[in-house]
Amino acid sequence: MLNDLSIKNFAIIDELHVSFHNGLNILSGETGTGKSIIIGAVSLLLGDRAAAEMIRTNAETAMVEALFDITHNEKLKERIKEMGFAAEDEVVIRRVISRSGKNKALINGQMATLANLTAISELLINICGQHEHQLILDKDNHIEILDEFGGCLPSRALYEEAYNRYQQLNIQKERLENLRRSREEKKALIEYQLKEIQDVAPQPEEDRALAEEKKVLVHIQKLTDYAGRAYDLLYGETNSVLEKMQDAQHLIKEIKKIDSNLKLSETDLENSFHAMQEAALTLRDYSKNLFFDPERLVAIDERLEMINRLKRKHGGSLENVFKREQEMEKELLFVSNVEEELNQLTQKLLSVKNEMLCKAKSLSHLRTQAAIKLKDAVNIELQALNMNHASFLVNFIKKPDDGKQEAFGFKGGDELEFYLAANIGEEPKALNKTASGGELSRIVLALKNVVSQTGSVDTLIFDEVDSGIGGATAEIVGRKLKDISANHQIICITHLPQIACYGDSHARVTKKVTGGRTTTVVDKLYNEQRVEEISRMLGGIDLTKKARDHAREMLEKVKGSFLENGGEKRNAKKSAHR
Secondary structure, eight states, rough: EEEEEEEEETTTEEEEEOOOOEEEEEEEEESSSSSSHHHHHHHHHHHHHOGGGGGTOOEEEEEEEEEOOOOHHHHHHHHHHTTTTTTOSEEEEEEETTTTSOOEEETTEEEEEEHHHHHHHHTTTTEEEEEHHHHHHHGGHHHHHHHHHTTTTTHHHHHHHHHHHHHHHHEEEHHHOOOOOOOOOOOOOHHHHHHHHHHHHTTTTTTHHHHHHHHHTTTTTHHHHHHHHHHHHIIITTTOHHHHHHHHHHHHHHHHHTTTTTOOOHHHHHHHHHHHHHHHHHHHHHHHHHHOOOHHHHHHHHHHHHHHHHHHHTTSSSHHHHHHHHHHHHHHHHHHHHHHHHHHHHHHHHHHHHHHHHHHHHHHHHHHHHHHHHHHHHHHHHHTTTTTTTTEEEEOOOOOSSOOGGOOOOBBOEEEEEEESTTTTTOOEEEEOOOOOHHHHHHHHHHHHHHHTOOOOOOEEEEEEETTTTTHHHHHHHHHHHTTTTTTTTEOOOOHHHHTTTEEEEEEEEEETTTTTEEEEEEEOTTTHHHOOOHHHHHHHOOHHHHHHHHHHHHHHHHHHHHHHHHHHHHHHHHHHO
């Protein structure tokens, strides 16, 4: 349950702290005072998207923080633990919105994601706002309500897993069938491209080797001149390098005969002479072997053009050519075996389809049983809500039972819609064609009460879902909310005194102007303060003694009725449960 809520710099709220209790918590106040803003702040804690526009004018950040007691919610504790957060009897959720966009979400002081908040909120709070009417009118949501009520979600998850596998296999089958239809064309194309590579039969690094050979042939005359000149300088001409080296060696020997301290190695000099001599001979042989072969140059150009053509076609390098060759060989093998692949896939598809159909039938059976239980439970609630002649039912829309996959969707093989006959003798019709505003409010309340009995959510928030009702019906709705609060913490925003007087606690939301700024204030009401608020809700601005007496009478009547129905014992039992 929600124990404490703190809000700062959010919309018109400057700073606000509200405590909530067991049972039925009433929030009342004039329209526009900020009641729904408080619910919007709670929605942020449950994973709703935040926007900078939510921040109070002239503030840089807004903060919403709530303390929840989850002592008896073991399922929620386990989920919090699985997400890596500290799982204690209390959980603190905090959202910080910043104009800079650096928003934060924290669970028990640890950084969290919006997905974490959403996962927790499913087991923490259920908000039934004014938009709930539109949700109920949309038939696409009816199957979700039925599945939640009937405990069909685990069975639906099994079906969805089989359905997803079936869809994936269908995609694969379609791809293979397309491939089979174009197999010969595809095969011919691959074989042609593969033959291009195989006919050229390039070797690793061949393009680089040919380029080097071409460079030599193109510059053959220059290489011959350079090698001849280098040979002459070293050995071939008078006063060559080698002759001068011999003269230098002779002079060094003469020096050493006179002065042995000259540190020059005759062996090193000799080795240098022989190295230069070897270089001269190598240059001589190199120049003799150089000759220009125009036919070889043409052959190299032609070979390089073939290789470069392959490179341009298959990735720009010989490495990519070789890689593409291997890929095409595999593709050719696959295309050749497509018929066998398709046969195997068809068998697998049939098996998964049968599994999917079996799970769809099982899910449909559960829904049929759940629909009967939901119909009976909602009709009981509607009678308690002064719709004595109304008849609610779940209408299953028949589909052709031909076993075709097209009859099945992501949620199974069922299509359904909630129907209502509001009066005796009327044909049941879809909710969006028959329910008035007041009737719809009661249907929403009835469904919320029925579904909440099967869930593990501790707190239910009703945001002005009492629109379109009044008088005796409003009193009945108040009594129903009081009944629901025996098992759930209820927070209800209402403008109706008939509902407000049933609250276990009551707070008034008002606006005040301080220093030229408007802000929202929440005050807990006790005793005569509560009488004054009920009087205001009954009589408007000018409060009369008659209105106050009427308010006091309503509160005493509810208290007396509550005690007659064992309210004290029920509260004691609820407190023990909490």
